[in-house]
Amino acid sequence: MSLYEVNDGVAIITLDRPPLNTQGLPLRRHLDDALRATGSDSNVVAIVITGAGRCFSGGGDITEFNLPAGAEEPQAPALFARLEASPKPVVAAIHGMALGGGLELALACHARVAHASTQVGLPEVNLGLLPGAGGTQRLPRLVGVETALNLILKGTVSSAAALADSGLFDRVTEGSVLEEAITLARSLAADVAENHTLRRTSALACHMDNAQAFIAFARSTLKTPAGGPTAAQACLDCIEAAVCLPFAEGMAVESERFRGLATSSQFAGLRHAFLAERAAANVLDLPDGTSAREIKRAAVIGGGTMGSGIAITLANARLAVLLIEREQAALDRAFKTIREYYEQSVQRGKLSSDTAAARIALISGATDYAGIAEADLVIEAVFEDLEVKREVFERLDAVAKPGAILASNTSMLDLDLIAAFTRRPQDVIGLHFFSPAPVMKLLEVVRGAKTAPDVLVSALALAKKIGKTAVVAGVCEGFIGNRMIEAYLMQAGLLLDEGALPHQVDLAMEQWGMAMGPFRMSDMAGNDVGAKIRAARIERDASRVYSGVSDLITAMGRYGQKAGRGWYDYPPGARKPSPSPEVQSTVVAHSAQLGLQRRHISDEEIVDRLVLALVNEGFKLLEEGIAQRASDIDVVYTAGYGFPRWRGGPMLYAEQRGLADVIAALSRFSVGPVYQHAEHFWRPAPLLVRLAESGQSLAQFNLKETP
Incomplete structure (x- = not known):
C-alpha cells in the first residue's frame, strides 16, 4: 500500500496491520516513513491518522518483547515525540478501539476525533507494565490527574461517549470519524496559516489542588504482593512526576519505571498468562475449516446453585434458556436465585432495570423435558452421581433433536461413560463451569473420545460468546x-x-x-x-x-x-x-x-x-x-x-x-x-x-x- 493518500491537502495515513493494527516494528516503520514523507510534501498542509479494518490500534505488540524487533528503531516514545513536534497539524481519527500504545499515539496528536462507541484505555497495568510511550505524562495533561489515575491505575476500558466531556477528545461523533477528522485537520491548518500555535499535549499544564496528597492517599491503598512493588505503584510514581516535573523529566521517570517493570518476574508471569490464554483457544488437531453448530436456544437441567448460575451466564449472552427441575418448588427456588442475582446487579449499578428484566425474560422454566426438543444445546448440571447422570442423558437422548449438543457440567466423572448413555456420543461434550458461574472466567471443555470436531468448535465459540476463558481437557478423573x-x-x-x-x-x-x-x-x-x-x-x-x-x-x-x-x-x-x-x-x-x-x-x-x-x-x-x-x-x-x-x-x-x-x-x-x-x-x-x-x-x- 502507499504510505499515504492526499485529500485536498490532508494526508491520510492508515495504520494497516490486521487484525488489530498492533504497533510492531513493521507498523512503526510505516508510520515513521509516512510522517517523514508528509512532512516534506508541499501538497500536504495537515495529516490524519486512521486505522484500517475494525479499529484504530490495539496497542503494542506484546509478542515482540524479548525479541530483537522489540528493541529496533523507531521506538514508540521517540516516534510519538516526532509526531507531536510536527509543524503540520496531526489529527487522530479513532474508531473501534484505541488501547495502550494506540491511545498513546492518539494522545501525541494535536487533536482527536472518536466515534462514540470507540473503546479506549491504557490496560498495561494488567500485564504488569505501565504506559511506556508517554501515556502517564500526556493523559493527565488532557483529562486531569484524577481521571488519568483511575484509567491508568485500574487498567479499565471506557467508551469514547463516556469520556466525551473529559478533555480527551476534541470531537465525539456518531457519524463518519474520518470525515470529521479531515474537516478538523483543515481547520487547524487554516489556524496554522494565520500563525496560531498548535496545541501540543506535552506543553499543557498538569495541575490539581492537593495533587500530592491525593496521590499519597492512592498509594496508601495499594498492597505490595510477595513479588515486590507492582506496576500500579510505578504508575503512581509516573503520574506524580507528571504533576511535579517538566514533561521531559516526567518522560525520563516513565522510561526508567517501564524498563524496570519490563524485566520483572511479575511482567514475565503476566505476559505468559496473557499469551497462554490466547494459545489455549488453538486446538492443535482440529480439521481445517471445521464450522461451529448454530446455538440459539439452550436448556439447563438442574436449577441448583450451578444450574441457576449457568442459566444466568447464558442469558447474559442473550441466549434463550429453558431451566428444568424435577419439582415446581425447586424451580421456584431457582428463579428466586436468578431474580436476586439481577436485582443485586441493578442495585450495584452494573445493569439497568430494563436490561435485567430483558435477561430474566430470556429464562423460562419447566418440570418436564418436552421443551428440550427445541434446544440446540443442553447442559446437564445435576448431582455429581453417575447413576443420576445416566438417567438424565438417557432421557435427553430420547427427546433432544438430531444435532443438538449434549453437555455435562461434571467436575470429575468419566465423560466417555456419560456419552455412552446415549446413541450419539459424538454430540456429547463436557462444559465444566466454575462457581459462581456468572463470575468465574474459566470453562474446562472436556473432549470425549468420540466428541465430534464441530461440537468441540461449537463449545469454544460458545465460551467466547459468554465471556469465558476456555481450556480443552481430555478425559480422566477430575480433568485438569x-x-x-x-x-x-x-x-x-x-x-x-x-x-x-x-x-x-x-x-x-x-x-x-x-x-x-x-x-x-x-x-x-x-x-x-x-x-x-x-x-x-x-x-x-x-x-x-x-x-x-x-x-x-x-x-x-x-x-x-x-x-x-x-x-x-x-x-x-x-x-x-x-x-x-x-x-x-x-x-x-x-x-x-x-x-x-x-x-x-x-x-x-x-x-x-x-x-x-x-x-x-x-x-x-x-x-x-x-x-x-x-x-x-x-x-x-x-x-x-x-x-x-x-x-x-x-x-x-x-x-x-x-x-x-x-x-x-x-x-x-x-x-x-x-x-x-x-x-x-x-x-x-x-x-x-x-x-x-x-x-x-x-x-x-x-x-x-x-x-
Missing part, C-alpha cells in the same frame, strides 16, 4: 483442575497431621499469592461435599492417603460457610473467618492418635509441598495428553483456582525455578511418616525427569509433540 487440586488438598491435610494448623497453611499460601488458602477454599465449597468425594475416591483406590482430620471435622457438622462453621468459625456479622479452638484441638489430638510428634513447619515448606504437588501432577497430565500444552494447565490455575496470575501458573513457576531444583525438592519430601506413602506420592513424573535431564523446555516439548 480437580485432578491437580486433589494432590494439593491431600498435602494440606497431611501438613496438619505433622504440625501445622489450618490458618497457618492458609496464611502461608495467601501471602505467597494464592487468592485463598486450601482450608478457606474447602469451607467455601462445603466440607461435606469434600468428604463424599474422598469416600468415592478411596472406594476406587484404597491406596490414596488423606488426613483423617478432614472427616473428623465433617462429622462434627462443620460443613463450612453454609453452616457457619467449618475449618474456621464464621460469627454472624463478622467480615473474616476466625480460627477455631475446637478445630485446633481436634487437629492436635489426631496427631497424637497417629503417634506423631508434632513439629514446627515453616511457611516455605508449606508453600513448597502444596505448589509442587500441583506441579508434579501437571507434568503427569501433560505426558498423558490430558492437557495439550503446559500453558493450558497454567490457564486453568490462574483463571479458575486463584493461582497468582503474576506468577504465570504452576508450570511456568516450575520452569523458572529450574526442573532440577524441583526434583531435588520432591526427593526431600519423599521421606515422611510411614502411613503417608511419601515415597510413592513424591515420585517425580517421568516427563519431569526427562526434561530435567535433557535440558529441554516445556515449550520445546510441546513443539516436539505437536503432530
Whole structure:
C-alpha cells in the first residue's frame, strides 16, 4: 500500500496491520516513513491518522518483547515525540478501539476525533507494565490527574461517549470519524496559516489542588504482593512526576519505571498468562475449516446453585434458556436465585432495570423435558452421581433433536461413560463451569473420545460468546483442575497431621499469592461435599492417603460457610473467618492418635509441598495428553483456582525455578511418616525427569509433540 493518500491537502495515513493494527516494528516503520514523507510534501498542509479494518490500534505488540524487533528503531516514545513536534497539524481519527500504545499515539496528536462507541484505555497495568510511550505524562495533561489515575491505575476500558466531556477528545461523533477528522485537520491548518500555535499535549499544564496528597492517599491503598512493588505503584510514581516535573523529566521517570517493570518476574508471569490464554483457544488437531453448530436456544437441567448460575451466564449472552427441575418448588427456588442475582446487579449499578428484566425474560422454566426438543444445546448440571447422570442423558437422548449438543457440567466423572448413555456420543461434550458461574472466567471443555470436531468448535465459540476463558481437557478423573487440586488438598491435610494448623497453611499460601488458602477454599465449597468425594475416591483406590482430620471435622457438622462453621468459625456479622479452638484441638489430638510428634513447619515448606504437588501432577497430565500444552494447565490455575496470575501458573513457576531444583525438592519430601506413602506420592513424573535431564523446555516439548 502507499504510505499515504492526499485529500485536498490532508494526508491520510492508515495504520494497516490486521487484525488489530498492533504497533510492531513493521507498523512503526510505516508510520515513521509516512510522517517523514508528509512532512516534506508541499501538497500536504495537515495529516490524519486512521486505522484500517475494525479499529484504530490495539496497542503494542506484546509478542515482540524479548525479541530483537522489540528493541529496533523507531521506538514508540521517540516516534510519538516526532509526531507531536510536527509543524503540520496531526489529527487522530479513532474508531473501534484505541488501547495502550494506540491511545498513546492518539494522545501525541494535536487533536482527536472518536466515534462514540470507540473503546479506549491504557490496560498495561494488567500485564504488569505501565504506559511506556508517554501515556502517564500526556493523559493527565488532557483529562486531569484524577481521571488519568483511575484509567491508568485500574487498567479499565471506557467508551469514547463516556469520556466525551473529559478533555480527551476534541470531537465525539456518531457519524463518519474520518470525515470529521479531515474537516478538523483543515481547520487547524487554516489556524496554522494565520500563525496560531498548535496545541501540543506535552506543553499543557498538569495541575490539581492537593495533587500530592491525593496521590499519597492512592498509594496508601495499594498492597505490595510477595513479588515486590507492582506496576500500579510505578504508575503512581509516573503520574506524580507528571504533576511535579517538566514533561521531559516526567518522560525520563516513565522510561526508567517501564524498563524496570519490563524485566520483572511479575511482567514475565503476566505476559505468559496473557499469551497462554490466547494459545489455549488453538486446538492443535482440529480439521481445517471445521464450522461451529448454530446455538440459539439452550436448556439447563438442574436449577441448583450451578444450574441457576449457568442459566444466568447464558442469558447474559442473550441466549434463550429453558431451566428444568424435577419439582415446581425447586424451580421456584431457582428463579428466586436468578431474580436476586439481577436485582443485586441493578442495585450495584452494573445493569439497568430494563436490561435485567430483558435477561430474566430470556429464562423460562419447566418440570418436564418436552421443551428440550427445541434446544440446540443442553447442559446437564445435576448431582455429581453417575447413576443420576445416566438417567438424565438417557432421557435427553430420547427427546433432544438430531444435532443438538449434549453437555455435562461434571467436575470429575468419566465423560466417555456419560456419552455412552446415549446413541450419539459424538454430540456429547463436557462444559465444566466454575462457581459462581456468572463470575468465574474459566470453562474446562472436556473432549470425549468420540466428541465430534464441530461440537468441540461449537463449545469454544460458545465460551467466547459468554465471556469465558476456555481450556480443552481430555478425559480422566477430575480433568485438569480437580485432578491437580486433589494432590494439593491431600498435602494440606497431611501438613496438619505433622504440625501445622489450618490458618497457618492458609496464611502461608495467601501471602505467597494464592487468592485463598486450601482450608478457606474447602469451607467455601462445603466440607461435606469434600468428604463424599474422598469416600468415592478411596472406594476406587484404597491406596490414596488423606488426613483423617478432614472427616473428623465433617462429622462434627462443620460443613463450612453454609453452616457457619467449618475449618474456621464464621460469627454472624463478622467480615473474616476466625480460627477455631475446637478445630485446633481436634487437629492436635489426631496427631497424637497417629503417634506423631508434632513439629514446627515453616511457611516455605508449606508453600513448597502444596505448589509442587500441583506441579508434579501437571507434568503427569501433560505426558498423558490430558492437557495439550503446559500453558493450558497454567490457564486453568490462574483463571479458575486463584493461582497468582503474576506468577504465570504452576508450570511456568516450575520452569523458572529450574526442573532440577524441583526434583531435588520432591526427593526431600519423599521421606515422611510411614502411613503417608511419601515415597510413592513424591515420585517425580517421568516427563519431569526427562526434561530435567535433557535440558529441554516445556515449550520445546510441546513443539516436539505437536503432530
